Amino acid sequence: MARFRIHIRAALPLILIGAAACDATPPPVGMVRGAELYETCLPCHGESAVGNAEIEAPAIAGLPQWYIEEQLLGFQQSWRGGHFQDIAGMRMRPMAISLTREGDIESVAQYVAAFEPVYPSSTLHGNAGAGAAIYNAVCVTCHGPEGLGMPELHSPPVVQLDDWYLLTQLRNFRTGARGADPENVWGVTMRANTLALSDQAMQDVIAYIQTLR
Ligand code: HEC
Ligand code: HEC
Numbered sequence: 001m002a003r004f005r006i007h008i009r010a011a012l013p014l015i016l017i018g019a020a021a022c023d024a025t026p027p028p029v030g031m032v033r034g035a036e037l038y039e040t041c042l043p044c045h046g047e048s049a050v051g052n053a054e055i056e057a058p059a060i061a062g063l064p065q066w067y068i069e070e071q072l073l074g075f076q077q078s079w080r081g082g083h084f085q086d087i088a089g090m091r092m093r094p095m096a097i098s099l100t101r102e103g104d105i106e107s108v109a110q111y112v113a114a115f116e117p118v119y120p121s122s123t124l125h126g127n128a129g130a131g132a133a134i135y136n137a138v139c140v141t142c143h144g145p146e147g148l149g150m151p152e153l154h155s156p157p158v159v160q161l162d163d164w165y166l167l168t169q170l171r172n173f174r175t176g177a178r179g180a181d182p183e184n185v186w187g188v189t190m191r192a193n194t195l196a197l198s199d200q201a202m203q204d205v206i207a208y209i210q211t212l213r
Contacts, residue, residue, distance in 0.1 A: 029103035034111025037104055040095065041112075049115045051162060053123075056088040058165040062117030064149070067156040068109035070186075072096045076105075079184040085177040088168065117160040119213050124163045124203050131208030134201055138193050147212040154186035159213050163206050170194050170202045 027033045045051055049061035060068065074080035075096030081089030099105050136145075139158075143149055147159040158166065172178035179191030197205070 026101065029107050031107070031111055031114065033104070033107040034109075037099065037108040038111050040098065041108070044091075044095075045112075048118065049112055050118045050120070051165075053162065053164060055091070056165075056168070057092075058162050059118050059120055059160065060112050061115035062160060063113060063156060064151065065106075065109045065113040066151060067149070067154075068112055069105050070154065072099065072105045072109065074184060074187075077183065079181040079187070080178060082181070083172075083177040085175060086172055089172075089178070117157075119160055120162045122163050122207070122210055124167065124206060126200075126203030126205070126207030128204070128207040128211050130201075131204035131206065134197070134205045135208045139205065142189070142193075147209050153189075155190070158209050163210060166206045166209065167202055170197065170206075171199075 026036065041049075044055055044057035045060055046057075049059065051057045051059040071080060073096075075089070075093045076099070078093065080086075081091075081093035081096075083089070096105075099108065142153045142155040143158050147157060149155045149157040169178065173187070173191045173194040174197065176191070178184075179187030179194075182188065194202075
């Protein structure tokens, strides 16, 4: 019995070390933590964040960190992906909600922003000439002459997005599945610019955006 007690006492430091290792605190906010978190994004957005059209997961590689953070917050707070007509957004929403630890949004956004942007090939057939007129009359004010966005207006770059994703988002803004929630302060400014666009006009402007690369 006495011998047994001695054994336990000798093993105690090892047990404590083991417990500490199991309960390891995650790395601090930054790329290492971002890489860890990105494991959960991989199944849909893919190895290089190029997306997967079959499940409507867009390419997100190289989007600016501030924009990714804002959108992840939007999915969490349900001003994005909370509308019943936004089927793809509803698929993304639980993933953002899973980022519960303070700083996780920042870490994973930093990690995704560090990927080289990809320029997915076209799948639609709009008229880029007609699209140029619309883009330069309407969109240029906020997304800029080269489609690179303007952080001060919270408008993201649009040149590196998939054309099918651009179309879904423009339709979402038009129906109010995105950008109609008053908490989505910047989305509301975007939505106003889609109300007058027909599907054809959308495809034309998308064809023009793809020439800006
Ligand atoms: C179950 C599949 C799935 C997983 C896992 C997933 N996403 Fe998504 N994500 C989507 C879909 C689908 C969309 C498109 C939503 C839409 O159409 O509005 C999306 C959209 C996004 C957007 C918006 C892009 C833009 O241009 O506005 C960001 C940012 C994003 N995801 C980041 C992430 C991050 C970071 C993770 C991991 C923490 C993640 N996603 C995990 C499916 C997924
Ligand atoms: C008044 C400024 C403004 C104008 C004009 C504007 N946008 Fe936007 N756009 C924004 C903002 C801000 C966002 C981000 C909205 C959010 O945070 O949900 C956005 C988002 C988008 C998105 C979604 C990008 C993504 O990654 O999900 C697309 C696509 C888009 N705009 C295309 C256009 C096109 C095409 C036009 C012209 C017809 C246009 N925008 C005109 C401000 C504008």
